[in-house]
Amino acid sequence: MVLTLYGHPRSTCAQRVAVTLHEKGVPFKFVLVDLVKGEHKHSSYLEEQPFGQFHTSNGFILYERRAIAHYLAEKYADQGTPLIPKDLKAKALFEQAASIEAFNYDPYASHAVFNKIFELE
Template sequence: MVLTLYGNSLSTCTKRVGQVLLEKQVPFQVVDVDLSKRENRTLEYLLKQPFGQDDDGYIIYESRAISRYIAEKYGDQGTPLIPTELKAKGLFEQAASIEQSNFDAYANPAVYEMIIKRYLGLPRDKAYFDKLIAQLEPRLDVYDEILSRQRYLAGDELTLADLFHLPYGVLLVEAGSNAMEVRPNVARRVMFQGRRPLLHSFL
C-alpha cells in the first residue's frame, strides 16, 4: 500500500509530511502541485489541499494533522513519534504547542520574507526579517536551556514536535540567520539531528 501526498516540492508543509513518512517507513508517492501554474487554486485541488490519502480513500489536510495521523496509524513501524504513556504524551503536546507558538510564528514569516518572496519575484524587507529573528532569538535561548537538560523538546525521545521544526529550521539558515547554529543544543538536538539530508531526498 502506497500513500499519495499532494504538494509542492518547495513547500515546507509537504516536506514536513514527507519527513514523517520517511521516519515511519511508510511508502508514498508525491503528486507535485505546480504553484507557478496556480494548480493549487483549481477546484480539484481545493477539494484536497496538501493531503495524505490513505488506501481506503481517507483524505486529510494540514501538515501537522496529517503527521499525527501517520504517526498513530503506523505506530508499530519506524520511529515512534507520539508517546502512548499519558504524561509523556502530555509533554509531547506541550512541545508541539511550543513549536507553533514560539518557533513557527516567527520562522515562517521570516522565511517567507527572504526566500519565498525572492522565488515569487517580490520585494523583500530585510528590516522586517531582522525584527522577526530578533523576536525568535530569546525563544531559542529558552530552547537551548531546555535542551541542555534533555535530548529532545519533549524529553529524551524524538517526537513529531522535533520534526515539525525541520523545514523552517533548514530554510532559516538559507535565509541568512545563524540564530540556531550559534546555540549548540538547538543546532544539535532539535533542528537538524542528522536528518537534514532526508528533508530533501523524497522530492
C-alpha cells in the same frame, strides 16, 4: 499500499509530512503542486481542501500538516521511528512542545522560509 502526498518539494508543510512518512517507513508517491502557479487554488483541490492547502489521499482525505503527521505517527506506531510517546505524561509534554512550536515559532519561521525559497523561482 502507497500513499500520495500532494505538495511542493520546497514547502515546509509538505516536508513535515514527508519526513513523518520516511521515519515511519511508509512508501509514498509525491505529486507536485506548483504553488507559484497557484495550482493549490484550483477547483479540483478546493473541493477536497477548502483552505487551498494540501492533503494525503488514499481513500481517506485529511488536510493540515500536523493532523496528517499525527495521524500517520499513530496509524504506523508499530513501525519505524517512534514519534509520539505512549506514556500519558510524556505525551502531554510532547503535545505541549508541539503547541509551542505551532503557535509561537512556526508562523514566523514558515513565513521567512517561504519568502526566501520562493523568491528564488
